[in-house]
Amino acid sequence: MTNTPKIVLIVAVIIVLAMVWFWYGGNNTVPTPSVPVETTTAVTSIDEDIASVDAQLNSFDEGMASVDEAINDTPITQ
Amino acid sequence: MNKKIIIALALIVVALPVFAQTSSTSPRMTAQAEKMRMRGTQEVERRVTNLNKLVERIDNMKHIDDNQKETIKSALQEQINPLRVLKVKIENNRENESGLKEDVKAVTDSYKNYSLIIPQGQIIAQADKLSSLIDIMMGLSTKIQAKITLEQETLFAEFNSKIEDAKNQVDAVVSSVSALVPDEGDKTKMQANRQVLKDAREKLRVGAQDIRGARKNVGDIIKSIREKGRTSSTTPETSDVQ
Numbered sequence: 001m002t003n004t005p006k007i008v009l010i011v012a013v014i015i016v017l018a019m020v021w022f023w024y025g026g027n028n029t030v031p032t033p034s035v036p037v038e039t040t041t042a043v044t045s046i047d048e049d050i051a052s053v054d055a056q057l058n059s060f061d062e063g064m065a066s067v068d069e070a071i072n073d074t075p076i077t078q
Numbered sequence: 079m080n081k082k083i084i085i086a087l088a089l090i091v092v093a094l095p096v097f098a099q100t101s102s103t104s105p106r107m108t109a110q111a112e113k114m115r116m117r118g119t120q121e122v123e124r125r126v127t128n129l130n131k132l133v134e135r136i137d138n139m140k141h142i143d144d145n146q147k148e149t150i151k152s153a154l155q156e157q158i159n160p161l162r163v164l165k166v167k168i169e170n171n172r173e174n175e176s177g178l179k180e181d182v183k184a185v186t187d188s189y190k191n192y193s194l195i196i197p198q199g200q201i202i203a204q205a206d207k208l209s210s211l212i213d214i215m216m217g218l219s220t221k222i223q224a225k226i227t228l229e230q231e232t233l234f235a236e237f238n239s240k241i242e243d244a245k246n247q248v249d250a251v252v253s254s255v256s257a258l259v260p261d262e263g264d265k266t267k268m269q270a271n272r273q274v275l276k277d278a279r280e281k282l283r284v285g286a287q288d289i290r291g292a293r294k295n296v297g298d299i300i301k302s303i304r305e306k307g308r309t310s311s312t313t314p315e316t317s318d319v320q
Contacts, residue, residue, distance in 0.1 A: 044217075046218060046221050046222065046296075046300060049214050049217060049218050049221070050218070050293070050296060050297070050300075052214055053211060053214055053215065053218075053289070053293050054293070056207065056210060056211050056214070057211065057286065057289065057290065057293070059207065060204070060207050060208065060211065060286055061286075063135075063200070063203065063204045063207055064204065064279075064282065064283070064286075066131070066135075066200050066204075067197065067200045067201055067204055067279055067282065068279070070128075070196040070197035070199075070200040070201075071197045071272075071275050071276060071279060073128075073193060073196060073197070075121055075186065075189045075193075076117050076120050076121040076124060
């Protein structure tokens with residue numbers, strides 16, 4: 001066998017191996033879409049958390065007015 | 079805690095007595111009957127409005143999933159629908175005074191259930207709001223823990239203790255209120271129910287007070303960390319607490 005066919009054969013084998021690697025190795029390293037939703041939750045800063053607490057405390061106070069109203073409810077028909 | 083909230087909401091869905099109509103008729107309604115009709119209609123409208131508001135609050139709850147919300151909401155809707163039917167009957171009955179009386183009486187009788195459902199639901203929804211605040215505070219606790227030094231340890235311990243107490247308050251509210259059942263006209267039971275609702279209201283207030291205290295603690299801790307960072311030549315922790 002002369003050198004030229006040998007080189008062609010080696011290059012062909014390398015190309016096949018590269019394709020196999022790409023398909024079963026490289027291609028499969030693409031991140032899978034089945035990442036749990038929880039891991040994508042945005043991480044808030046301490047300041048954002050504090051601002052959220054302040055806002056929710058105001059909303060809580062408004063809710064307490066509804067609780068008071070419900071506990072002290074009187075029917076019209078009585 | 080989620081399960082308790084779900085059970086609590088399931089328990090508040092109690093069948094409201096519906097309506098009845100009898101045969102005796104009178105040619106004209108007396109002024110008194112007209113007044114009774116007006117009051118009956120207003121009372122039904124008022125209750126339907128409040129039940130709808132409760133449905134809206136349940137929709138905004140964070141600690142139950144969408145399927146559970148739908149189940150509870152449709153159960154509440156089952157309470158609203160008979161009231162609407164009753165209202166139409168009261169409005170349209172222009173001749174049968176004793177039938178009108180019975181329909182209005184049905185509205186009055188069903189109040190013993192309504193008077194429990196509404197505060198029960200409002201309190202549970204409010205406990206859910208407090209749970210959301212506790213969740214944020216617990217997250218803050220984890221974030222702050224990595225940044226505190228000896229100087230902030232006491233404040234941090236106080237902060238955590240307040241969150242823990244708020245959690246205990248919420249648990250107590252949910253378990254006590256979810257156990258309530260309609261008094262069925264028993265005055266002693268009615269008073270006992272009312273007391274439990276009032277106690278739960280107080281626990282919610284204490285829980286919120288805990289969160290406010292913890293909020294102040296966290297503000298002081300952050301301030302202390304930042305001030306220390308400014309006065310120090312090496313400021314690794316300061317840049318983290320932005």
